[in-house]
Amino acid sequence: MKRTPVVLWIWYRGGSFKGFQRQPGEPTVQERLEQALRAAGVDASLMPAGRTDRGVHARMQVGSLRLPPGYLPETLAERLVPLLPPDLGLCAVRRAPKGFHSQWSAVGKEYRYRLQLGGAVAEAWRPFVMDPGTEPRLEGRVPSPERLAALLEAAVGRRDFHAFHENSSPRKPRTLESATLHALGDGLFEARLRGDGFGRYQVRYLVGSALLAAAGGLPEADYRAALDTGTPIAGLKAPAHGLLLWEVLYPPDKEPFPAELRRQAPGLPEGPPFH
Structure with a gap:
């Protein structure tokens, strides 16, 4: 009997993990998820759509694997959820479209970065938001x-x-x-970046450097020249805890999650950082 290829939509709060990728002796998303899979009777390695760094969160991370013969996707969903730690969860398990690869089939990603540009950070949002007032290079500067x-x-x-x-x-x-850039209320803002691919720390450097230039801590001309020519600048890498992988995008013939399922996001916790 053949193994069944399936696609998982998982979410996590990155503060509890040392990043996504498996590391010996470290609590990573991949290690905890594969540990739960083994306990559910699936001894398989997860192929992710990409990796997130230590402290970064994900509303939609996508991974694929093959189920043992006779093991149904519905069965995996039922067995896996109770085995996962509090900051890691499952939204959906779907049969993989023909020829699907979680990483190479993707045509883009959307990231969101939360930052406080006025007032005080709400307590519920504190672990998930950059407060520019705590960044030494932004001290005393109020970015518009x-x-x-x-x-x-x-x-x-x-x-x-x-x-x-x-x-x-x-x-x-x-x-x-x-x-x-979107205002969420009470001084909280969200930068939304969507593209066909991102280098390591690219969103954090883009948001941090734009914030630094907006506050007058980096010449705007230097920022724009770096965009136009790739010339290195003394930019700012925004902290990881403000960053959220919002979703992974696929073409219609490789889409594992219908639009309605994406909107519903079943199993996604209410509140920060996912809403």
Whole structure:
């Protein structure tokens, strides 16, 4: 009998883990999830859509694996959820479309970064929001949301983002389809970035450097030159705890999660950082 290829939609709060990727002796998302899978009778390695760094959260992380013969996706959903730790959960298990690969089939991702630009951080949001007042390079500077929004928008397009990601990521053109700033109320804002691919720390460097330029701590001309030419700058890497992988995007013929399922997000906890 053949094994059944399935796709998992998982969520997690990154503060409890040392990143996504399995590391010997460390509590990572992959290690805890595969541990739960084994307890549920599925001894398989998870193939993720990508990796998140230590402290980064995910509303939708996608992973694929093959179930043992006779093991149904519905059975896995029922058995797996009770075995997961409090900060890691499951929204859906679906049969994989033909030819599906969780990473290589993806055509894009959306990340969201939360930051407080006025007032005090609400206690429920504190573990999930950057407070610029705690950043030494922003001390005494009050960035304008309007200017920050304009600087984020300036990054949209297909370009070399070399100045905004680690050298460990390949240097190649990437397309940032949109970069917008949204007010959530009480001084809390959310930067939403959607693109076909991101280098390591790219969202954190983009948001942090735009914030620094908006506050006058980095010449705007240097920021824009870095976007246009890839020239390195003394940018700012925003802290991990403000970053959320919102969703992974697939083309219609490889889409494992219908639009209605994406909207409903069954099993996703209420409240920060997912709502």
